[in-house]
Amino acid sequence: MRLARSRRIVFGTLLAFAFSVVAIGEAGAVVVLCKKGNKPLRVRQGACKGSETQIPASELGVTGPQGGEGDTGDRGPSNGFASFTDGPVFLPFSTFTTIASLSLPAGSFLVLAKASITNDAGTGDTGARCRLVSPATQADEALAGLEDVNIAGSADAGVITMIVATTLATPGDMTLRCRNEGGGTTNARFIKLSAIQVGALSNVASP
Secondary structure, eight states, X not given: OHHHHHHXXXXXXXXXXXXXXXXXXXXXXOEEEEEOTTSOOEEEESOOOTTSEEOXXXXXXXXXXOOOOOOOOXXXXXXXXXXXXXXXXXXXXXXXXXXXXXXXXXXEEEEEEEEEEEEEESSSOEEEEEEEEOTTSOEEEEEEEEOOTTSTTOOOEEEEEEEEEEEESSOEEXXXXXXXXXXXXXXXXXXXXXXXXXXXXXXXXOO
């Protein structure tokens, strides 16, 4: 019975201490827990009396075990990256040349490329072949056929678009590379590279 009564006293003292901390703490004062001999603990404002011993709050109970790791939170808003070149950028015959690049951090991305291709001079039809290349080996390719610019009403301009889904283990550069596939003077204008970073990426072959 005496042990149970002691427990009730300690519990009651701690409960009173908690309410006192709230009540006094809200007024901006400092509260302390004081002990004198075997007497019940007392809550005081500011400091204990000379005959009392201040009890640190850390000694009021045993620290419980650390809780388990929480669930992984949802990915935040996607990050976007882009670069552009208005041009014109000359496309050499038969040799791929880099006409645009975009630096990306490690992660998963959907990368899009666009370029306007024109046959600006020369005789005969021509064309341009472009490749969007990832450091992680994924690539896309597109071809634009351009008619003789000297013929009225000819289709001497075209637009090339490409898209690559890629995951980079380390930072790297996406590159857009193009070449002239025939005669004439072929240029690229209004070149754009855009990348959207995503939390998860699936890239499978269509049935």
